[in-house]
Amino acid sequence: MAKLEIDYCGVKFRNPIVTASGTFGFGYEYNEYVPLEEYGGFSAKGLTRTERAGNPAPRIAETPSGILNSVGLQNPGVEVFAKYIMPELKNSFDTNVIANISGNTIEEYAEMAEILSDTDVAIIEMNISCPNVKHGGLAFGTNASVVEELTGEVKKHCKKPLVVKLSPNVTDITEIAKAAEAGGADGVSLINTLLGMKIDINTRRPILANNMGGLSGPAVKPVAIRMVHQVYNAVNIPIIGMGGVMSGADVIEFMLAGAKLVALGTGMFRKPDLILDVKRDIEAYMSRFKIEDINDIIGQVQLN
Numbered sequence: 001m002a003k004l005e006i007d008y009c010g011v012k013f014r015n016p017i018v019t020a021s022g023t024f025g026f027g028y029e030y031n032e033y034v035p036l037e038e039y040g041g042f043s044a045k046g047l048t049r050t051e052r053a054g055n056p057a058p059r060i061a062e063t064p065s066g067i068l069n070s071v072g073l074q075n076p077g078v079e080v081f082a083k084y085i086m087p088e089l090k091n092s093f094d095t096n097v098i099a100n101i102s103g104n105t106i107e108e109y110a111e112m113a114e115i116l117s118d119t120d121v122a123i124i125e126m127n128i129s130c131p132n133v134k135h136g137g138l139a140f141g142t143n144a145s146v147v148e149e150l151t152g153e154v155k156k157h158c159k160k161p162l163v164v165k166l167s168p169n170v171t172d173i174t175e176i177a178k179a180a181e182a183g184g185a186d187g188v189s190l191i192n193t194l195l196g197m198k199i200d201i202n203t204r205r206p207i208l209a210n211n212m213g214g215l216s217g218p219a220v221k222p223v224a225i226r227m228v229h230q231v232y233n234a235v236n237i238p239i240i241g242m243g244g245v246m247s248g249a250d251v252i253e254f255m256l257a258g259a260k261l262v263a264l265g266t267g268m269f270r271k272p273d274l275i276l277d278v279k280r281d282i283e284a285y286m287s288r289f290k291i292e293d294i295n296d297i298i299g300q301v302q303l304n
């Protein structure tokens with residue numbers, strides 16, 4: 001039998017497949033398609049300090065090989081998640097829950113990490129693609145020294161493994177990954193969406209009500225693979241890779257580039273039970289190449 005188990009920051013995952021935050025709700029919405037226990041774990045919808053209604057519609061625009069979204073972090077707030085949603089998930093399903101947090105200030109992130117530290121979440125994933133209101137609204141994730149400071153502060157309030165989710169909208173992803181590691185991150189996840197825009201040429205207006213949005217889906221996969229490869233060679237903390245996964249072959253590609261866990265995201269909008277195909281394909285690949293333990297392929301790309 002192929003060994004699929006992964007140890008990620010001391011947390012046991014039954015297989016390397018998780019889901020990307022914001023594409024899987026709070027998990028239970030997808031349980032009717034596939035039991036949540038099929039996944040190694042899942043990253044829940046992005047949480048903020050208080051409830052958010054999200055952006056006006058349209059929030060999604062189709063593009064060749066991907067989608068643009070500007071959902072705007074619609075969510076009930078971290079306290080509702082901690083008090084009601086997480087206990088219910090814990091009672092109903094046997095899988096690892098990764099809580100994803102977004103903030104506008106360092107203090108907000110720290111408070112959320114503290115609240116979630118007293119719950120049963122397995123890992124806290126910190127989305128740093130959010131505007132830093134004290135620094136003119138520039139995303140936290142675009143400045144290495146801000147990332148190091150933010151990570152260091154949040155770490156002080158965090159009793160769970162802390163994974164920093166990197167933004168690809170930067171010149172050098174390795175600088176940001178190193179800053180997260182220096183701040184004390186236990187892992188990094190990448191990539192978040194690439195900033196994009198689509199215009200209706202008849203009305204001359206952008207399709208998204210928010211004008212711009214994040215690009216995800218197969219269109220971003222080569223960028224994600226390149227960044228995972230670069231980050232794998234730059235830091236010593238484990239990586240959760242994501243961006244455009246549509247098959248088991250894509251998961252293998254992310255693992256060869258250096259990812260220890262791989263997330264399904266936009267691909268599930270086309271095929272909600274994608275996980276089943278992915279697992280079947282991975283097992284076929286392992287038997288074809290006589291790989292007994294999936295851990296053996298992590299970072300094993302052979303450069304030309």
Ligand SMILES: Cc1cc2nc3c(=O)[nH]c(=O)nc-3n(C[C@H](O)[C@H](O)[C@H](O)COP(=O)(O)O)c2cc1C
Nearest residue numbers: 020021022046069127191192216217243244265266
């Ligand atoms: C509709 C939608 C909502 C998302 N919401 C979040 C979020 O709340 N927090 C976050 O860190 N990433 C969020 N993301 C980014 C995804 O988690 C993921 O990083 C990105 O979509 C790339 O993976 P994919 O191409 O497989 O979807 C969202 C993506 C989509 C498409």
